[in-house]
Amino acid sequence: MQKMREENVFADVIVTSPPYNINKEYATYKDNKEEHDYLDWLQNVAEVSLSILKQDGSFFLNIGNRVPHLPILIVERFKASGYTLQNTIHWIKSVSIDPEDIGRNNGLRNSNNNDNISIGHFSPIVSDRYLTNLNEYIFHFTKTGDIKIDKLAVGVTYQDKTNIGRWKSATKDRRDRGNLWYISERTLKNAVDF
Secondary structure, three states, rough: HHHHHHHOOOOOEEEEEOOOOOOOEEOOOEEOOOOHHHHHHHHHHHHHHHHHEEEEEEEEEEEEOOOHHHHHHHHHHHHHHOOOEEEEEEOEEEEOOHHOOOOOOOOOOOOOOOOOEEEOOOOOOOOOOOOOEEEEEEHHHHHOOOOOOEEEHHHHHOOOOOOOOOOOOOOOOOOOOOOOEEHHHHHHHHHHOO
16 A cells, blocks of 8 residues: 555555454464554554545455454544544344244245244354354445445345335335345355465
């Protein structure tokens, strides 16, 4: 990013998932900084990235939440650097649904089975104080907070087809996915396998 800044090259979109400061082993990076040093490091990332982001660009930051308050502090550092938090996306890694909460017409309900339906993956937290984290954050930052996005580009079809036409915006069988995204481990691994 520093080289891009020196050469006046600007980015439309930046997507990153930096180390989470959870003592993971990397070849050249120490992932066990003191909290204030980690936040300073990410604030530097925010400042440099802001300088190379186009005025109507977007910065997507994926960050874990093993330390519950850390994502909030990171957002504050990005805001202090000049960013506006436009959207918060929750990357759902695992979800369990009780039978009575499943819609009648979606093909998931099995009248012979009263067990919940669980999908996804997670790393359990062995603690009697903390719940297991089943999501990560994807923060969508922009310079102004008013950047238009194509919500239907990652949209989904309507489960209840009677909604098509019921809502003024529903002119076809595609709706906004919302800010809860389930991305399976298999999909993720296939996307990064080279």
